[in-house]
Amino acid sequence: MNYSLPALRAFDAAAMQGSFRAAAATLSVTPTAISHHIRGLEDQLGVKLFERAGRDVVLTEDGRRLAESTAKAFGILDDAVQTLRRTSRKAVRLAAGPIFTARWLMPRLSDFWEAHSDIELEVVPSYQPGAIDQSGVDIVIRWERTASMPKDAIKLLELNPVAIASEEFMARFGAVESPKDLLGLPLLHQRDHWGWLDWFDAMGVRVPMPLRGPLFQDANALIRGATEGQGAIVGWLPLIDQDLREGRVVRLFDEQITPTHGYFVETGSGNRARRETENVMAWLQGAA
Structure with a gap:
């Protein structure tokens, strides 16, 4: 059986927002359209997905199980799209703390632009960058005790x-x-x-x-x-x-x-192979 992708997206938004009206605003459609999608999905599945709670809606047990799956599925899709978008734009996302960004990186941005005008650098604020996370960051600048870093860490x-x-x-x-x-x-x-x-x-x-x-x-x-x-x-x-x-x-x-x-640099294993990421890594080490 084929299920409507717009209906599943409408359900996912309503599940996250707890409101058909809020889901409609998120997806730029009418609340009636959200209600129609949900009703059609319930008819296809033969289960009730929401219970009314005043102006809001509450997931049923079946609704909760479906919501867990749609959240994961649309999350995977969103990550894939963001990755493709960054690749096509030759964008590199870098996470770093505010003092490093303001006092070391910012004064050198014109040098980066001259060396790599084809790369769009996206700087993500992060107080504790830590390990590569799930937000699509390509490079992380870590501030750590030298004694706490592994021997093969790239010192910047x-x-x-x-x-x-x-x-x-x-x-x-x-x-x-x-x-x-x-x-x-x-x-x-x-x-x-x-x-x-x-x-x-x-x-x-x-x-x-x-x-x-x-x-x-x-x-x-x-x-x-x-x-x-x-x-x-x-x-x-x-x-x-x-x-x-x-x-x-x-x-x-x-x-x-x-x-x-010191400040140390790390990249995810999948990101290291991207030429743009390698170029930014090389520039950071050279500038330091």
Whole structure:
């Protein structure tokens, strides 16, 4: 038996929205058309798919089983179409955190355009890019501890940690004479406590108790907190070079610490073979 694809699409939209009217708006048709499709599908299947609940509709048990299948099926179709669209447009989707995008990638975009004017780069904001996910991302830029990355990871950029704060912070709490003094002052953290823990370890300071202080996923918010005197942070050279030059923050010490964190690049196994993805990967490594 052949089932109408528009009817299945109408059912899928109604199942997700919980409303024929909302499904109609999603598909740019009338609520009557949605109702007609659902009624025809129920007649074909010989089961009831929805129960009325005021102005909304609720899936029956049979409806729930069908909805699980249509969601998967249309998801597969949508992914395939997006992949073909990106391939035909020579588009490459890159996921990266906001500070990397704003402070490293953005100043180099004109260079990328000159080298690869035929590639459309789509930058996807991601605070924790992690592994390749199901959203069609071709390349992921990861910010991680160097010690946590596998040996075969592709390192893009090493980051040198330095303790920084604002002049306002220094005026409020007084000069910081030694690294140990920071244990008693407000500290702000990026994602987890490892930035400060690695910094204290490199400076020879034993941390006697768990570190406290708010965690921020967005490093731009963290830097703003530091510039406004809310706390001291571990800043990462070279990403904070401009902040230091313009005096928004100052280094608390003249420390020279071996890089503890960095940006690493990864691609999905299926994406690596695409020429456009390989070209972007090569450009990123060359620019770094």
